Amino acid sequence: MNRRTLLASAAALALPALLPGARARAQTPATPVPAGETLKVGFIYVGPVGDGGWSYQHDLGRKAIEAEYGDRVETTFIESVPEGADAERALTQLALAGNTLIFATSFGFMDAVINTARKFPNVKFEHATGYKRADNVATYDARFYEGRAVIGTIAGRMTKSNKIGYIGSFPIPEVIQGINSSFIHARKVNPGVEMKVVWAYSWFDPAKEADAAAALIAEGVDVILQHTDSTAPLAKAQEAGVIGFGQASDMANFKPTPRVSSIIDNWAPYYIRRVGQILDGTWTSHGVWLGIGDGEVEIGEITEAVPAEVKAEAEALKAQIASKAYHPFTGPLKKQDGSDWLAEGAVATDEELSSMNFFVEGIAAQIPS
Structure with a gap:
């Protein structure tokens, strides 16, 4: 895949939903997670969690979710997932395992996210640094x-x-x-x-x-x-x-x-907020691009x-x-x-x-x- 050409060709179509002030897509209201039920949240990483960099930082965000919500959530991750067909298999594995919110944390997972989201319309997906969205797919990025x-x-x-x-x-x-x-x-x-x-x-x-x-x-x-x-x-x-x-x-x-x-890259506040929105039934698809002033880039x-x-x-x-x-x-x-x-x-x-x-x-x- 020519990543630069692909991104440039679609950016003009995608940008309105990527801006910080963009409105969420019109959707059917979500249903709150009933008290006593556990929300399962999955992650896929392009590198190992011990990379000391990108994947490590996303995994700190995953751990922050557990610290914030305790036994209301159960998280899991799959590390070192190659971009491409392997990503679709990993996302499908997480969806079949009962994860109803899945974070895909690398640009090259984009098409795999969209393809998997079509197969699992009741699962919410979040894609880091991408630009393709759907009713059950949101994107998030950092400046x-x-x-x-x-x-x-x-x-x-x-x-x-x-x-x-x-x-x-x-x-x-x-x-x-x-x-x-x-x-x-x-x-x-x-x-x-x-x-x-x-x-x-x-x-x-x-x-x-x-x-x-x-x-x-x-x-x-x-x-x-x-x-x-x-x-x-x-x-x-x-x-x-x-x-x-x-x-x-x-x-x-x-x-x-x-x-x-x-x-x-401080992903923890975003992850905590989006999991909270699943729990209370207010999650909607959106695209955000946050920076130093938002606390996402430190x-x-x-x-x-x-x-x-x-x-x-x-x-x-x-x-x-x-x-x-x-x-x-x-x-x-x-x-x-x-x-x-x-x-x-x-x-x-x-x-x-x-x-x-x-x-x-x-x-x-x-x-x-």
Whole structure:
């Protein structure tokens, strides 16, 4: 599947329900779970729960559901589920086991969710980072690019070689947003910064991620950012004496350096809220895209390896984004080919961001087709 083309082609149709203020689909009211009955909730993860990153963080959200609702819920998960036909089999297994709410936590599970939802209309499905919905399928996403702006600022201040590396998973809009946001904000504080990009073509593959980090370090990079799920890039950074950032979870085992801060995906409040809506009968299909101000994207502790003035600058930017006083994609900005994109003071729309398929001016790397 060409993931980037698929997402870009459908984004314009999907966006109205993806925006934070979008209305839920018109549906028949749900039925509350009777007192004394246990709600069964299932999860599928693209990686192992011990990945220390993306799947680990979703599993913390699952555990938060258990802590919140106790014996009113019973949760289960299937880990390391490949995207594709295997995902449909795993979702079907969970539905047949009596789970009436199922969370599918990777973009590539999208078609499997839709196909399985058609077969089980009485089961509610939630799909992370996707855009296809139905009466019994909701989507939820995080504005990761907001966190990238903050760590891009730290990266731009901390680099000594003026070369920052970025390990991308797949060339889809979500990842391209992050590369652009990191570069824009690194260059704002350090106009001499270069951004080098290596694609892993995997969400979770420690060996590939380590190789990507090594390739970047060989090119003179001394700060590494990643949109992949394992701690392998940080381990490689530690060996080489360069710095990096936690991705999806805090990756605190690498503090105070090479991990000098992190982007944390805090799914727990969303999971608790949606399970509560199943229990009280108010669940409806929707699409949401939440960020720093909503508490879904967090910036992990900025360690003492970062100078105090840089920490203060990053925290001030985080506060501006959280309050919506500043948007990370604010003009003037040009596309990589030098053509105008955003005029002075103009802000990118969610539609533009959700179909982003270009780098901004100044990035020399190319987006694979």
